Amino acid sequence: MNRRTFLQLSTISACIGKLPIALAKSAAPTFTLTPKKAQMNIVGAEFPATDIWGFNGEVPGTPIRIRHGQAVDVTVSNALEVPTSIHWHGIRLPNAMDGVAGLTQPAIKPTEQFRYQFTPPDAGTYWYHSHVNAYEQIGRGLYGPLIIEETDPPKVDRDLTWMIDDWRLLDDASISEDFGAGHDRSHAGRIGNVPTVNGRFRDVIGVQSGERIRLRLINASNARNFSLSFGELTPSVIAIDGQAVKPYQTKKPIVVGASGRVDLILDMTGEPGSSHTVTDSFYRQTYNLIRLEFADKPLRESPLDTPITLAKPTIPEPDLSNALKLEVTMAGGAMSGLQRAKLNGEWMGLREIAQQGYVWAMNDIVGNKLDMPPLIDTNKGQSVQLTLVNNTAFPHPMHLHGHHMKLLSVDGQALAEPYWVDSPLLMPRQTMTLAFVADNPGDWLFHCHVLEHHAAGLGALVRVT
Numbered sequence: 455m456n457r458r459t460f461l462q463l464s465t466i467s468a469c470i471g472k473l474p475i476a477l478a479k480s481a482a483p484t485f486t487l488t489p490k491k492a493q494m495n496i497v498g499a500e501f502p503a504t505d506i507w508g509f510n511g512e513v514p515g516t517p518i519r520i521r522h523g524q525a526v527d528v529t530v531s532n533a534l535e536v537p538t539s540i541h542w543h544g545i546r547l548p549n550a551m552d553g554v555a556g557l558t559q560p561a562i563k564p565t566e567q568f569r570y571q572f573t574p575p576d577a578g579t580y581w582y583h584s585h586v587n588a589y590e591q592i593g594r595g596l597y598g599p600l601i602i603e604e605t606d607p608p609k610v611d612r613d614l615t616w617m618i619d620d621w622r623l624l625d626d627a628s629i630s631e632d633f634g635a636g637h638d639r640s641h642a643g644r645i646g647n648v649p650t651v652n653g654r655f656r657d658v659i660g661v662q663s664g665e666r667i668r669l670r671l672i673n674a675s676n677a678r679n680f681s682l683s684f685g686e687l688t689p690s691v692i693a694i695d696g697q698a699v700k701p702y703q704t705k706k707p708i709v710v711g712a713s714g715r716v717d718l719i720l721d722m723t724g725e726p727g728s729s730h731t732v733t734d735s736f737y738r739q740t741y742n743l744i745r746l747e748f749a750d751k752p753l754r755e756s757p758l759d760t761p762i763t764l765a766k767p768t769i770p771e772p773d774l775s776n777a778l779k780l781e782v783t784m785a786g787g788a789m790s791g792l793q794r795a796k797l798n799g800e801w802m803g804l805r806e807i808a809q810q811g812y813v814w815a816m817n818d819i820v821g822n823k824l825d826m827p828p829l830i831d832t833n834k835g836q837s838v839q840l841t842l843v844n845n846t847a848f849p850h851p852m853h854l855h856g857h858h859m860k861l862l863s864v865d866g867q868a869l870a871e872p873y874w875v876d877s878p879l880l881m882p883r884q885t886m887t888l889a890f891v892a893d894n895p896g897d898w899l900f901h902c903h904v905l906e907h908h909a910a911g912l913g914a915l916v917r918v919t
């Protein structure tokens with residue numbers, strides 16, 4: 455650094471000293487995300503590295519981590535050979551920043567840049583991912599964590615993020631190129647054969663007895679849902695889809711549907727020197743996802759006894775007595791018996807629809823494009839009550855952009871403690887009632903986050919004006 459630049463810098467710092475405190479406090483880091491091709495070893499040293507697409511060449515991409523009240527300021531510089539965009543999953547943001555190419559912005563072409571700027575209204579655990587040919591681009595690795603830190607977070611020894619994913623790899627560890635395959639579109643989506651945590655297969659992490667860990671689980675899979683057990687450990691759930699819930703301890707497996715998030719407090723109650731396996735049992739087979747290895751020396755003799763409750767969400771409460779009430783039935787896919795549906799406004803037999811690559815419908819309408827008539831068209835401020843009926847043989851994580859919905863009941867049973875979600879996982883034949891205030895103007899996607907299902911018609915628009 456020469457004397458001249460040093461002087462310039464000291465002038466700048468002198469100026470910062472005079473800024474009003476509120477302004478100085480909100481100065482947030484800026485980020486550049488360059489989606490590009492890279493290589494990464496996923497399955498271990500005995501296998502070749504895998505060609506991936508990653509933000510800044512990594513999977514997960516560079517963590518975007520800011521404090522609540524600060525702005526997200528990210529410049530995307532597209533170094534791929536194809537167009538892309540970034541969606542900020544779960545954030546209530548202005549429509550123009552939502553990142554859905556073809557709906558809220560044009561795709562970012564190769565060599566072009568796009569700057570995303572918004573201030574997230576809610577703290578919590580979110581993620582970002584491509585929203586162009588998502589089933590291919592996310593499947594190749596274009597995603598990363600987005601963490602908005604609470605002003606007053608619970609005291610923990612470590613705050614860890616696990617982006618859980620699964621990859622469909624061939625024997626030489628290369629990615630299987632069959633993106634959007636017909637069977638995946640009509641069945642459970644692109645389920646992979648290599649489940650990973652933060653891009654590593656069968657990883658091992660070191661922990662200490664008595665340690666308290668906040669674990670942010672983010673499911674970045676195309677299609678795989680997870681149901682995680684932590685061996686002898688008993689997690690406490692403190693947030694779902696980024697929003698605080700009343701903390702509860704549970705021995706039941708923690709379900710994280712595709713695109714969903716769950717925040718846990720995990721007290722490391724295992725013996726020094728012991729080893730605990732985290733397993734997934736969502737589908738028929740149970741397998742080991744990752745292993746926790748306890749150090750020989752404890753961190754402390756007994757777990758912390760400090761509070762773990764997060765501040766209550768500040769999302770507007772829907773007014774159920776004046777809500778617009780709507781039932782939405784998902785139908786189609788294999789083994790559903792769907793006979794016909796509307797494609798481009800015309801009734802057609804399922805065979806004819808399938809010939810064009812579509813197999814799903816919401817309220818008999820195939821969501822084949824982004825500029826369709828909206829499923830919901832309402833005024834800003836209107837409360838909406840949605841009853842979602844999964845009349846299919848497969849689970850569907852249904853993601854609403856730009857809003858959070860309060861989950862009120864499941865299969866007609868009212869929840870004792872309703873909670874906020876943006877990606878509720880509906881099991882086969884399940885019904886959920888949710889409500890939200892349509893307070894964010896714009897055209898928003900509402901779609902299944904099994905990315906192959908969305909590509910095959912399981913999507914719709916919510917218009918708020």
Ligand SMILES: [Cu+2]
Nearest residue numbers: 850902904907
């Ligand atoms: Cu689905």
